Amino acid sequence: MARLRLTHVGGPTLLVEIDGWRILTDPTFDAPGKRYGFGLGTSSTKVAGPAVAAEDLGDIDAVLLTHDHHADNLDDAGRELLARVPIVVTTTAGAVRLGRDALGLEPWEVARLEAAPRPPIDVVATPCRHGPPLSKPLVGDVIGFALRAAAADRVALWISGDTVLYPGVRAVADRFDVDVAVLHLGGVQFPITGPLRYTMTVDDAVSLCRALQPKVAIPVHYEGWSHFAEGRSAIASRLDREPTDVRERFRFLDLGVPTTIDG
Numbered sequence: 001m002a003r004l005r006l007t008h009v010g011g012p013t014l015l016v017e018i019d020g021w022r023i024l025t026d027p028t029f030d031a032p033g034k035r036y037g038f039g040l041g042t043s044s045t046k047v048a049g050p051a052v053a054a055e056d057l058g059d060i061d062a063v064l065l066t067h068d069h070h071a072d073n074l075d076d077a078g079r080e081l082l083a084r085v086p087i088v089v090t091t092t093a094g095a096v097r098l099g100r101d102a103l104g105l106e107p108w109e110v111a112r113l114e115a116a117p118r119p120p121i122d123v124v125a126t127p128c129r130h131g132p133p134l135s136k137p138l139v140g141d142v143i144g145f146a147l148r149a150a151a152a153d154r155v156a157l158w159i160s161g162d163t164v165l166y167p168g169v170r171a172v173a174d175r176f177d178v179d180v181a182v183l184h185l186g187g188v189q190f191p192i193t194g195p196l197r198y199t200m201t202v203d204d205a206v207s208l209c210r211a212l213q214p215k216v217a218i219p220v221h222y223e224g225w226s227h228f229a230e231g232r233s234a235i236a237s238r239l240d241r242e243p244t245d246v247r248e249r250f251r252f253l254d255l256g257v258p259t260t261i262d263g
């Protein structure tokens with residue numbers, strides 16, 4: 001397993017330090033208190049600020065952006081940060097919208113990131129469906145990211161992206177051996193669309209991990225906004241009912257604390 005250090009900034013925002021690379025996922029650094037529209041009459045209020053300020057992060061080699069069109073994955077301060085990052089990888093639609101030389105990937109496409117003297121890293125885009133069946137035209141394109149050393153067999157780190165549990169996500173378990181899985185949870189629902197879910201619940205995470213068998217599973221993106229239905233305590237108490245083999249794979253990161261993941 002590659003040497004991996006993760007710092008959870010808040011929401012889906014994670015600083016990934018791997019093989020000399022410093023990679024940031026879904027940059028969100030706005031102060032709390034503002035309400036953001038997510039389209040179709042849905043909206044949410046940010047209730048927690050970042051645990052690390054953008055200016056305290058140091059140099060970032062690359063940003064992996066699961067989608068650019070929701071403010072809980074890319075906010076105003078996150079957009080400003082993109083300007084000083086040499087490599088940005090996101091969806092093909094998002095790459096066009098960002099209006100810079102961002103790298104757009106379709107699901108299962110691979111990009112090799114190179115920034116000598118660091119060893120190259122392959123990033124494989126993985127499928128996401130950010131809502132109920134047939135919702136894609138409404139909720140837009142989202143991808144996850146599987147990172148592995150060039151030519152390695154195993155995926156060192158997989159970031160699920162905002163997605164429900166559906167065959168596209170389960171296909172990741174069929175294709176890859178994953179060491180560390182970062183799972184976007186929260187079981188998102190909106191009053192206007194009733195019981196429909198837009199991201200995975202902890203039940204989904206447990207089901208996925210039974211198939212995926214990661215060495216470590218790390219929940220993110222479950223708190224800090226008003227639209228999350230399952231926070232840390234709900235996730236933890238649900239995991240308490242799982243057998244040790246499942247429960248012990250899950251690990252919460254303390255916000256703002258660089259954490260070495262040993263597997």
Ligand SMILES: [Zn+2]
Binds near residue numbers: 067130162
């Ligand atoms: Zn989203």
